[in-house]
Amino acid sequence: MPATSRRPSTDETTAAPDLPQGWSPAVTARHEARLMHLAGRFTSTRTLRRPDLLARAVRGRVVVITGASSGVGAALAGLCADAGAQVVICARSADLLEEVASEIRSRGGLVDAHCVDLGDDDQVRAFAAAVLRDHGRVDVLVHNAGKSLNRSVALSGVRPKxxxxxxxxxxxxxxxxxxxxxxxxxxxxxxxxxxxxxxxxLMPAVPRWSLYLASKAAFDWWLRCIACEIADDGIDVTSHYLGSARTKMSASDNVLTRLPSQSAEDAARGVAHSIAHRPRVGAWRPLFAVAGMSALLRGPADRLAARAYRRIPEPRLSASRALPQEDLVFGDPAELAQRCG
Structure with a gap:
C-alpha cells in the first residue's frame, strides 16, 4: 500500500488569516448609495412597518434568539426588547453578547445573555434548562445562529472540521x-x-456553498416536517429566507459584497415582521418563481452553475484558511490514476 500523502495546500505552519469582523467602510458606503440601497430593499423580505404589531406579539413574552452577539440577531434582540419582550440571547462570544445586552439594558429593556456553543450538546441542554428555570416558558424561539462556508469540495475534502x-x-x-x-x-x-x-x-445549486446550503436545507426540511406534527398544539412555524445582509458572516465573500444587500438592521426588521405576522414562509416573493424554474430547468441551471464555477475563482480568504487536517485515504490520486490506466 502506498504511503499516505497530503493534498498540496498552504503551508500548515502558516497561521490562517483572521476573518473580517464586518464589511469595510468603502464597501458599506457603496451599498448604501441610493440605487444600490433600493436594489437591496427590493430583493429583501417584507419589513416591519408598524412597531405596535411587534409589541402586540411579544410584549410580556419570552423571546429566545440564537446567534445574537452581532448582526441580524443583535438588531432583532434590540427590536424585541424595545417592544416589551423578555429577551434571552445566546452566542459563543461572551464579550460581544454582553455588549449587546448592555445596550439593551441602557434603553430599559429586559435581556438575559448566555454563552452557548450550539455544537456542544451539553451546553445546549444546559441553556434550555436555564431558560425554563429562569422564565418558566419560551413563547418565541428564533433560530438565527449559523455558520457560513463558501469553499469548494476540493479544499473541504481534507478538512473534516x-x-x-x-x-x-x-x-x-x-x-x-x-x-x-x-x-x-x-x-x-x-x-x-x-x-x-x-x-x-429557493435558488438553483450554487458551487462552493455545498456544506452550508446542505446543512441549512437539513434544518429547513426538519422544521417544515415537524410543523405538520405540532400545528394542532398551537405552535406556529415560520421559515424566513433571508437575502444578502451586511453582517460579519458575509463580509469575507468577494461575490456577495458585489451584489445588492440590506443592512443588518433592515434584515432584522424583516424577521420582526415574521414574528409579528406569523406567516408560514417569509421570502422575497419572486424567489418562489425562481424556485419553480430551478426545478423545471434543473439541467440547464446546473450547467450554468458549472460554467460559473470554472470562471469565478475560489474566494481568497476561504482558500487561505483551508489548511488540510488529514491525509488522503490512499496516497496521491494522480499516481493511483496513472497506475490504473
Missing part, C-alpha cells in the same frame, strides 16, 4: 435546542418557532 462544524451550527444544534424546548411549548399549547434561513434554499 468544515463538515462537522457546519452541521453542528446549522442543523444538529438547532434541532437539539428545539427538541429540548418543544415539550414545554406543546404543554402550554402555544408558541412560535422562526427559522432564519437563507434565500439559497
Amino acid at each position: 468544515d463538515l462537522h462544524a457546519t452541521l453542528a451550527a446549522n442543523y444538529i444544534g438547532p434541532v437539539r435546542l428545539t427538541m429540548a424546548l418543544l415539550p414545554y411549548m406543546r404543554a402550554r399549547g402555544e408558541g412560535h418557532i422562526v427559522n432564519v434561513s437563507t434565500a439559497g434554499m
Whole structure:
C-alpha cells in the first residue's frame, strides 16, 4: 500500500488569516448609495412597518434568539426588547453578547445573555434548562445562529472540521435546542418557532456553498416536517429566507459584497415582521418563481452553475484558511490514476 500523502495546500505552519469582523467602510458606503440601497430593499423580505404589531406579539413574552452577539440577531434582540419582550440571547462570544445586552439594558429593556456553543450538546441542554428555570416558558424561539462556508469540495475534502462544524451550527444544534424546548411549548399549547434561513434554499445549486446550503436545507426540511406534527398544539412555524445582509458572516465573500444587500438592521426588521405576522414562509416573493424554474430547468441551471464555477475563482480568504487536517485515504490520486490506466 502506498504511503499516505497530503493534498498540496498552504503551508500548515502558516497561521490562517483572521476573518473580517464586518464589511469595510468603502464597501458599506457603496451599498448604501441610493440605487444600490433600493436594489437591496427590493430583493429583501417584507419589513416591519408598524412597531405596535411587534409589541402586540411579544410584549410580556419570552423571546429566545440564537446567534445574537452581532448582526441580524443583535438588531432583532434590540427590536424585541424595545417592544416589551423578555429577551434571552445566546452566542459563543461572551464579550460581544454582553455588549449587546448592555445596550439593551441602557434603553430599559429586559435581556438575559448566555454563552452557548450550539455544537456542544451539553451546553445546549444546559441553556434550555436555564431558560425554563429562569422564565418558566419560551413563547418565541428564533433560530438565527449559523455558520457560513463558501469553499469548494476540493479544499473541504481534507478538512473534516468544515463538515462537522457546519452541521453542528446549522442543523444538529438547532434541532437539539428545539427538541429540548418543544415539550414545554406543546404543554402550554402555544408558541412560535422562526427559522432564519437563507434565500439559497429557493435558488438553483450554487458551487462552493455545498456544506452550508446542505446543512441549512437539513434544518429547513426538519422544521417544515415537524410543523405538520405540532400545528394542532398551537405552535406556529415560520421559515424566513433571508437575502444578502451586511453582517460579519458575509463580509469575507468577494461575490456577495458585489451584489445588492440590506443592512443588518433592515434584515432584522424583516424577521420582526415574521414574528409579528406569523406567516408560514417569509421570502422575497419572486424567489418562489425562481424556485419553480430551478426545478423545471434543473439541467440547464446546473450547467450554468458549472460554467460559473470554472470562471469565478475560489474566494481568497476561504482558500487561505483551508489548511488540510488529514491525509488522503490512499496516497496521491494522480499516481493511483496513472497506475490504473
